[in-house]
Amino acid sequence: MNGIWGLVGASITVIGVITTGFFTYRGTRTAAAIQAGPQEEAQQFAVLQATVARVDQENKELRGRQSRLEALVRACTWTMDRWARQMHQAGIEPEPPHPLVDEYNRTGV
Incomplete structure (x- = not known):
């Protein structure tokens, strides 16, 4: 009879060790996830800030290029209008x- 109780005790001990290991593993994983959360958010925020800064710089460059292009279109229009007036004064009818x-x-647009 002592042998049976020894086996039962050993079985309970093995089940207890496995259960304790499972809960320890699960707790460790949860703690790591909780601790990594703020760090991961900080990394994501840093990436977002870098992206916003890059897009702001690109937008600034594009606005500068667009402004320059608009000035060029106005200058070309002014030049072509001057040439058309010169052609009219010389009696030459320019193409429409x-x-x-x-x-x-x-419209100016």
């Missing part, structure tokens, strides 16, 4: 402007 040029001359 492209519809987009005509629209720009009317």
Whole structure:
């Protein structure tokens, strides 16, 4: 009878060790996830900040290029208008402007 109780006791001990190991593993994993959360959020925030800074810089460069291009279009329009007036004064009828040029001359857009 002592042998049976020894086996029962050993079995309970093995089950207890396995259960304790399981809960220790689960607790350790949960603690690591909780601790990694703020660090991961900080990394994601840093990536977001870098992305916003890069996009702001790209937008600044694009606005500068767009402004320069608009100034170039105004200068070209002014030059072509001057040439058309010179042609009219010389008695030469210039070709009609492209519809987009005509629209720009009317609206400025």
